[in-house]
Amino acid sequence: MPASDTAGDTAGDTATLAFVESPVQLLNVLEWAHADRAGALTVVVLAPHDPMTRGQLRRMAELARDEGHTVRWEEARGGPTAPLRTIGGLTPQLRRARRIVIGDPFSRYVQLLLGLARARDLVVVDDGTATMEFISQLARGERLVRWHRYGSGRRPRDLLFAPFAATARRRLTPGPEDARRRRTVALFSSMPVEVPTGVQVRANDFAWTRGRFGPPRPTRTADIVGTSLVETGVVDADRYLEAVAALARTHGATRYFAHRRERPGKLRRLATETGLEVVRPDLPLELIARRGPIGRLILSFPSTVVHTLPLALQGTGVQVAVCDIDPAWLTANASPRAQGFLDDVTGTARDVRRLPPAQGDAAP
Numbered sequence: 001m002p003a004s005d006t007a008g009d010t011a012g013d014t015a016t017l018a019f020v021e022s023p024v025q026l027l028n029v030l031e032w033a034h035a036d037r038a039g040a041l042t043v044v045v046l047a048p049h050d051p052m053t054r055g056q057l058r059r060m061a062e063l064a065r066d067e068g069h070t071v072r073w074e075e076a077r078g079g080p081t082a083p084l085r086t087i088g089g090l091t092p093q094l095r096r097a098r099r100i101v102i103g104d105p106f107s108r109y110v111q112l113l114l115g116l117a118r119a120r121d122l123v124v125v126d127d128g129t130a131t132m133e134f135i136s137q138l139a140r141g142e143r144l145v146r147w148h149r150y151g152s153g154r155r156p157r158d159l160l161f162a163p164f165a166a167t168a169r170r171r172l173t174p175g176p177e178d179a180r181r182r183r184t185v186a187l188f189s190s191m192p193v194e195v196p197t198g199v200q201v202r203a204n205d206f207a208w209t210r211g212r213f214g215p216p217r218p219t220r221t222a223d224i225v226g227t228s229l230v231e232t233g234v235v236d237a238d239r240y241l242e243a244v245a246a247l248a249r250t251h252g253a254t255r256y257f258a259h260r261r262e263r264p265g266k267l268r269r270l271a272t273e274t275g276l277e278v279v280r281p282d283l284p285l286e287l288i289a290r291r292g293p294i295g296r297l298i299l300s301f302p303s304t305v306v307h308t309l310p311l312a313l314q315g316t317g318v319q320v321a322v323c324d325i326d327p328a329w330l331t332a333n334a335s336p337r338a339q340g341f342l343d344d345v346t347g348t349a350r351d352v353r354r355l356p357p358a359q360g361d362a363a364p
Contacts, residue, residue: 016041017093017119018101019110021048023056023260023284024304025103027209028125030064032101032188034208040068041101044090046076046109052260052280059283063212076109083109091116103127105134106144111168122172125188126204128304129345132191139196144169174198190308192348206312209290215316216292222253223295224276225285227303228261229325234338237266239329245274246358247299247323255279255295257288259303286312294318299355301325302345310351319353322346326357 018041020026029043043064045057061071076086094100094113099121102110106127114122124134137144144165174185174196186200187193195201224247229235247253256276258267271278281288285305289298290312298320300306306322313320325342335341346354 015097016099016101017097017117018043018103019046019113020044020057020103021046021107021109022053022103022127023060024286025125025127026057026060026064027284027286028103028127028188028204029101030060030067030069031204031206031208032123032125032202033067033069034211035188035202035204040070042070042072042093044072044074044093046074046086046107047078049077050261056260056281056283087112087116094118099123101125104130105168105172106130108165111144111165114168114171117171121184121186123186123188124172126190126304129191129302129307129341131187131189132193132344132348133341135187135193135195135199138169138172138199139194190311192307192350204311206286206308206314209286209312210314213287213290214292216290216294216313216318218296218316218318219293221255221295222251222297222299223255223257224248224253225257225298225300225303225305226259226262226267227301228259229301230266231259231261231263233331234334234342235325235329236331239326241266241270241273243301243323243326243329243358244270244276247355248274248276250358251297251299251321253295253299257281257285285309289313289318297321299323302342306346306349306352310349320351321353321355322349323355324357326359329357 016038018029020029020043026043033041045061047054047057061073064071074086076082090113094117097117097119100117100119101123103125104110104127105124134144172185174183184200186202187195188202188204190204224244230237230240254277256270256278258278258280267278270276286308289309296318298309298318300320300322302322302325306320309320324346327339330338
């Protein structure tokens with residue numbers, strides 16, 4: 001795919017411009033467009049480096065085009081001049097757009113683009129559990145920091161980017177009720193959040209996913225959903241692998257659906273030590289599960305899927321269970337917010353079965 005593939009961009013609705021950087025963000029843009037009856041819109045993919053993420057994004061882009069949307073693929077990280085080239089190419093559309101839809105308010109790229117946009121209407125669609133932290137920080141008037149980096153200090157480049165981040169936070173804060181041209185902010189989410197005053201909220205029930213795929217055929221075994229908690233430095237790798245092995249033994253799991261950010265070396269070790277079949281999905285798990293076949297029981301650690309899979313699999317008989325994270329599994333470098341945040345993710349999940357921390361043979 002070329003650096004910028006607009007796929008007939010002139011035919012798209014430039015009044016609504018969506019920015020996505022992950023497959024789940026693009027899925028939730030499609031869910032929002034379906035729920036809001038938004039019609040055709042232009043989706044800008046700010047492509048990351050990670051090969052698995054890129055592969056899933058390409059598949060999601062095909063689905064978006066099938067729905068009549070225009071997709072503009074930008075190699076936004078393809079070298080030192082890529083950001084300037086990307087921003088320069090997008091500026092005319094940013095100036096024309098009346099509504100901006102974003103999937104990751106923590107993204108520096110998105111924050112920079114928000115500073116250039118003139119749109120008065122902003123929509124934030126789910127970026128998984130990060131949405132919970134975004135709403136909390138917005139309500140408290142804090143700077144936007146990803147939960148697993150909270151408390152880790154500010155690096156020099158954070159300080160350089162601080163003015164742009166502050167501008168983005170102001171843009172994401174609703175304007176006063178009596179303003180002549182009031183700025184509106186809406187949230188489209190499946191997460192349990194308490195929004196600040198003035199933010200409009202609409203529940204994402206995955207109606208598009210349920211209408212487009214399935215229902216699936218449940219198997220007689222269990223499946224485990226992987227997380228990137230090791231890759232983000234939150235959970236110790238050895239403890240994580242011990243917990244996965246214990247879950248597989250206890251519940252008769254046969255497959256492990258890898259998170260797109262999990263490292264190949266870790267996955268090879270996991271397959272060897274647990275005997276699980278490692279599956280690297282080509283689409284977000286909500287679509288994979290809905291398409292089937294999928295285990296009668298889906299086991300997960302605290303993550304987005306404990307909130308989204310029960311909605312996507314509604315009425316199928318598939319049960320979702322979440323395994324708590326033992327504080328002893330956390331690394332020395334884990335954010336002070338980590339345990340509380342993970343407990344919130346688990347404790348607020350609806351229609352799931354809660355499991356105690358899985359203990360491996362080597363665990364105390």
